Amino acid sequence: MNFSIKQLDLFNTDSTIYFQTPASHRLRLLTSDFENNLNLPTLREFVHSIFPVHSQITMTGIIGYYIGSTRIWDKQHLKGVVRLSNWKETYLVDEEGTQYMAMTVKDITSQDVFALCKQTAQGWRCSNLMFCTEDRILYISADVFDLVMTDQKKLGGICTMFSPWVDTYHPNIKTV
Template identity: 25%
Template sequence: MFKLSKFSIDFDVNKETPYFQVGTKYRVRFGMEDLNGVLLKDVVGTIFQENQKINLIFVSEYIVNNVRRSSKSKLGRYLTIRNWKEKIVQDEMSGEGTVYTLINDLDMDEVMKYCIQVYKGNTQAYIAFYNDEFLMYVSTDVIDVISDDSEKIDKLKEKYSETYNKYYDS
């Protein structure tokens, strides 16, 4: 588990996704089936501005019987990996665990490229991109956006009122 206190979430592959760890006023969800390439680029471009620092956290490896095994995320195909830091979470008794990897200062174009590849159904990781304002969890099913500022989420919900998934809003 990796605690992202700014967003009040635990990034943990064994827990519920970040979306379900915050209240409805701090989150918005986009179903991949409701997006197209142009709209996906617009959403990502709205969340992350061109000159902002973008960071990433993902599961890079699983530990089974004290042996590290790659999650086969294939991120190197889409992102220039630098500033790599690992946090290993392992149960000493069972030898099971997870390696969470943090990468800082990503390029906006690379984030966009990765999101488009996931949208197309290519291999994905348990991954989230974040900056000082937003956290964006990406999977082949959804793009979840979280902020500690409910007004920013309200603006996204207003801008994408016809597109965002309202199923869990209440």
């Protein structure tokens, strides 16, 4: 079976991209493994192994929702970390009728991705964010860093490099 990033529903509120992806195309690291400043160089290396310096990265995520006509914003803590000059909002409605606001920001750098991963690992509250290129997505949340890639060989190499940190609770490229 061929796997493509385009098969994923990035804004599915019931299932993250990790669980929409075949096990052989995904891996997971726990944010708690990087709370300690001693492991931050490993986190930086992980991010830069996914997104080389001049990658064309797009950041996307849900930034808020509506309760009735009241708009509720999720705190992103992006100011001072990411340049937000290419911000675009999209409005989504789930199966139950809840309306969400999603944002997309183009031209994110790998250094921006690392800064947001570091901030998340160190306990800053963040909403779930995804950093996307045409063949890979890094999903970050308060608990996990999930990587999804179309190229199993490249993902296998990343898995080998960061093997001590790869979580194996759910099947992924390390366990298949």
